[in-house]
Amino acid sequence: MWSTEIIFALVFVVAFLVALPIYLTAERKSSDGQREFNKAAALKLTVSGICALCALLGFFLWGMHRESTLILIPIALLCSVVGDYFLQFIALDERKFKIGIFFFALTQVFLCIFLILQHGISWPEFAIAVGVVVGTWLMITLLKWELGGAKYPLLAYTGILIFVASKAVLALFASVSIPLPVSLMAAGMGLFVISDSLLGIRYYSGAKKSKSLIYLITYFFAILFIALSSLF
Numbered sequence: 001m002w003s004t005e006i007i008f009a010l011v012f013v014v015a016f017l018v019a020l021p022i023y024l025t026a027e028r029k030s031s032d033g034q035r036e037f038n039k040a041a042a043l044k045l046t047v048s049g050i051c052a053l054c055a056l057l058g059f060f061l062w063g064m065h066r067e068s069t070l071i072l073i074p075i076a077l078l079c080s081v082v083g084d085y086f087l088q089f090i091a092l093d094e095r096k097f098k099i100g101i102f103f104f105a106l107t108q109v110f111l112c113i114f115l116i117l118q119h120g121i122s123w124p125e126f127a128i129a130v131g132v133v134v135g136t137w138l139m140i141t142l143l144k145w146e147l148g149g150a151k152y153p154l155l156a157y158t159g160i161l162i163f164v165a166s167k168a169v170l171a172l173f174a175s176v177s178i179p180l181p182v183s184l185m186a187a188g189m190g191l192f193v194i195s196d197s198l199l200g201i202r203y204y205s206g207a208k209k210s211k212s213l214i215y216l217i218t219y220f221f222a223i224l225f226i227a228l229s230s231l232f
Contacts, residue, residue: 005062005231012054016224019047024213041088047220048084052077055227063230069117073230076110079103080223101153108160111226115167115185119174125166132162145204154200161196165189181229188225195219 023043030040056074063070086100136158140147147154172178172186198215 005058008058008061009054009228009231012050012227013224016047016050016220019043019050020217020220023047024216027213027216041085044084044088045081048077048081048223051220051223051227052081054224055230058227058231069114070230072110072114072117073226076107076114077223077227079106079110083107097150098153101150101157105153105157105160108157108164111189112160112164112167115164115171119167119171121167122170124170125163128166129159129163133159140204147204158196161193165193180232184225184229184232188222188229191218191222191225195222 023040023046026036026040026043030037052074055077059070059074080103083100083103083106086096086103090097090100133155137155139145140151168182168186168189172182175182195215195218198212198218202212202215
C-alpha cells in the first residue's frame with residue numbers, strides 16, 4: 001500500500017505535469033502581445049509555485065518532525081519563484097536580470113547550506129567550482145560575449161551553482177545505498193546546471209530568437225526533483 005508521502009508527491013507531480021505544457025504553450029505565444037506575455041508570466045510562476053508549495057507543505061506535514069534543516073529546501077524554492085518573476089520580465093527591462101540572478105543565487109545558497117549540514121564539506125567541490133568559473137570566464141572572453149555589468153554577477157552565480165551541484169553529486173557517490181532523496185537532489189542539481197547553461201547560451205551567444213524551450217523544461221524538472229527530495 002502506498003504511503004501518505006507518496007500519494008502527496010503524486011498529487012503535486014500530476015499538477016506539475018498538467019501545468020507545465022500549458023505554460024510552455026503560453027510561453028511560445030508570449031511575444032504576441034502584453035496579454036499573452038502576462039499570461040505566460042502567471043503560468044510560469046504557477047509551475048514553480050507548485051514545486052515550492054510541495055516542499056513547503058511537505059516540511060510542515062512530515063519534514064519538521066524528521067529534520068529541521070529540511071526547511072531550507074522550500075525556502076530555496078520560494079527564492080526561485082521570485083527569481084522566475086524577475087527573469088521573466090528581463091525581456092521588458094534588462095535591469096531585472098541582476099535581481100533575478102540574486103534570487104537564484106539565494107536559491108543555491110540555501111541549498112548549499114542544507115547540503116553542507118547534511119553531508120559536510122570537502123575540497124573537490126571547491127576545485128570543480130573554481131575550474132568551471134575559470135572555464136566560463138575564458139569562454140566569455142574568447143567568444144566576446146557582451147555581458148556588460150552582468151558579467152561578474154553571472155560568474156559569481158556560476159561558482160555557487162557548480163559548487164552546490166558538485167556537492168549534491170559527490171554526496172550521491174559517497175552514499176553506499178544511494179537513498180532516494182540524495183538521488184533526487186543530485187538529479188535536480190544536474191538539471192539546474194544544464195538549464196542555466198542553455199539559458200546562458202541562449203541570451204549571450206546571439207540565440208535569443210531560438211524557439212527551443214529545453215532550458216525551461218530542464219529547469220522545471222530540476223526544481224520538481226529538488227522539491228520531491230525533501231519528502232522522503
